[in-house]
Amino acid sequence: MDRILVLGPCGAGKSTLAAELGKRLDLPVIHLDAEYWRAGWIEPPREEWEAKVEELIARPRWVMDGNYGSSLARRLQRADLVVNLDYPRRVFFPRMIWRLLKNWGRTRPDVAPGCDERFDLEFWRYTWRYRIDVEPRRAARIAESGVPVIALRSPREARDWLVQSTETMDSWNPALPRKN
Template identity: 40%
Template sequence: MLDLPLVHLDRHYWQAGWEPTSPEQWREKIRQLVAAPRWVIDGNYTSTLDLRLASADTVIYLDFSTALCLTRVLRRTLRNLGRERADELPPGCPERLDPALLRYVIGFRRDVRMKILDHLAGFSGTTYRFASPGELERFLTALGRENRPAR
């Protein structure tokens, strides 16, 4: 739709065996990723949000309910359990039921959401915030019409 390179942060953060990247290496990796001239980044690592926002011109923030996010994480996990998702995760990281991820999703609105909204309040670019999949779908449909080649 946008013809931009898509970067899945999980693919860059995790190493084989679900080993995390060190904080110093992670910030350096983000610096390298955002140095590219064009990109769309998918993921939520607040520890590097400052670096991403400093290089972004637009943010699309999916402000979906905890129930919806938890349902989607569980559905994705069960559908892909034990399999690698090469599009989003690095080799050696098969899908797993991760209690820490479930706790993160459950506590996200309480523990993380306001930090993100505070960052976005100081963001000088364009911000789109969607509270439901329907809102997002309408936006994407309109965006698709705008980016359709002229006939």
């Protein structure tokens, strides 16, 4: 596994899981929020973002976290595995609120410099409606791609999978989680 996508709703822990996965597998980590945004939460022009995605996915090895539906098809073409944090709203929404409160007015390490944590009603609405508006379309794209998917349905399942799947790379088969 040289190229792993980590997907899921805001607040699920994509960046944290990607960072730990990268560390355990000695893979460089790409946080799309850090690549996409400019200081002050300014979006790049579409053509610039598309070129940036091409540059990022052309790298030989990576763990990449972030949703960004407009680039998902291209990223799936290069990915060896998708790790999907398929958490219920009762898990990810409170985590998103906690992240906001904990980092209020500061820039998290997984976003671009100058993008301080703030309240954004549109972002909250997106997060609240994620399983209704985003997940079904994204799941269909992933299924069409044929890329193997690990669906993790709770933070505990994610922790257990992370430990089991990275203990020994020689016997690691993401399609068949190992039992202890």
